[in-house]
Amino acid sequence: xxxxxxxxxxxxxxxxxxxxxxxxxxxxxxxxxxxxxxxxxxxxxxxxxxxxxxxxxxxxxxxxxxxxxxxxxxxxxxxxxxxxxxxxxxxxxxxxxxxxxxxxxxxxxx
Amino acid sequence: xxxxxxxxxxxxxxxxxxxxxxxxxxxxxxxxxxxxxxxxxxxxxxxxxxxxxxxxxxxxxxxxxxxxxxxxxxxxxxxxxxxxxxxxxxxxxxxxxxxxxxxxxxxxxxxxxxxxxxxxx
Numbered sequence: 001x002x003x004x005x006x007x008x009x010x011x012x013x014x015x016x017x018x019x020x021x022x023x024x025x026x027x028x029x030x031x032x033x034x035x036x037x038x039x040x041x042x043x044x045x046x047x048x049x050x051x052x053x054x055x056x057x058x059x060x061x062x063x064x065x066x067x068x069x070x071x072x073x074x075x076x077x078x079x080x081x082x083x084x085x086x087x088x089x090x091x092x093x094x095x096x097x098x099x100x101x102x103x104x105x106x107x108x109x110x
Numbered sequence: 111x112x113x114x115x116x117x118x119x120x121x122x123x124x125x126x127x128x129x130x131x132x133x134x135x136x137x138x139x140x141x142x143x144x145x146x147x148x149x150x151x152x153x154x155x156x157x158x159x160x161x162x163x164x165x166x167x168x169x170x171x172x173x174x175x176x177x178x179x180x181x182x183x184x185x186x187x188x189x190x191x192x193x194x195x196x197x198x199x200x201x202x203x204x205x206x207x208x209x210x211x212x213x214x215x216x217x218x219x220x221x222x223x224x225x226x227x228x229x230x231x
Contacts, residue, residue: 008150034219043201043222044153087152097143097166098220100152 001026004090004101012107017078021104023088024070032091033064035073038103039084047073047086078108112136114223116202122229128190131226135183135204142179143220144187145201153201159185192230199225 006023013019025033033050048055050062050071061074071088088101115134123129135142140161145153156175158166161182170177174193179185189196203220 004152043224044220045222046219049219097155097158100145100154102150102152 002101003027003092003099004088006088006101006104008102008104010105010107012109013078014109015078015080017108018074018076019078019106020072020074021086021088021106022070022072023101023104024068025088025090026069027090027092028066028069030069030090030092033062033071034089034091034098035060035062035071036087036089036100037084038087044087044100075106078106080108080110082106083108114202114204114221116200116223116226118226119224120227120229122231123192124231125194126191128188129192129228130186130188131200131202131228133185133187133202133223135185135202136221139204139206139221140182141205141207142185143203143205144177144185145203145222147199147201147225149198156187156200189228192228194230197228197230199227201225 004025011019035047036044037047038044048057048062050064052064054063059076063072085103085105087103089098091098117132121129142159144156146156147153155169157164157170157177159179162179175189177187201222203222205220
């Protein structure tokens with residue numbers, strides 16, 4: 001089983017739609033969580049961190065459920081520019097490097 | 111401020127040939143990472159340096175891959191000899207510390223370079 005698992009998609013949604021991605025992680029001792037965004041043929045870039053209490057940044061909301069070991073990302077009012085791959089990222093206790101999921105591809109259509 | 115700089119951006123070689131990639135991290139970032147990314151997959155860690163010390167190279171295929179970070183700044187990743195399965199994007203990233211801490215100040219997150227795309231024929 002992979003440490004970090006995501007639905008690869010693609011998620012095809014119309015502009016203005018709300019879309020949610022989930023990600024599960026296997027190590028219950030994982031301590032930090034992030035969402036990175038990767039545009040086609042570009043490098044990953046930090047989208048947002050995921051805090052235990054949940055956090056929001058504009059149209060983006062991240063949630064963490066430690067009991068069920070999953071992280072979610074909600075995008076409201078989708079824009080064409082949101083089309084990208086969203087990578088779920090976890091930092092495990094004892095490992096300083098981040099572990100990336102395979103990513104979920106989002107395609108927002110006009 | 112310049113970001114993480116990598117070269118070359120693209121490299122095409124025949125199998126069994128050697129290849130080297132170079133990375134210049136963000137100034138002041140003490141931790142440097144090499145990740146490998148295959149098409150449709152997330153980045154996978156090859157090696158992590160804290161200053162000039164390789165502190166996590168458990169995923170580096172040491173029979174053909176080597177890396178160094180002289181003086182704790184620039185780093186090179188070498189493959190010799192290359193195999194067909196090595197075709198991928200090699201991403202370099204840097205962070206101010208070990209990375210992965212919650213970044214209320216915006217620090218302590220991974221910043222990636224644009225990557226070096228390797229094609230082995």
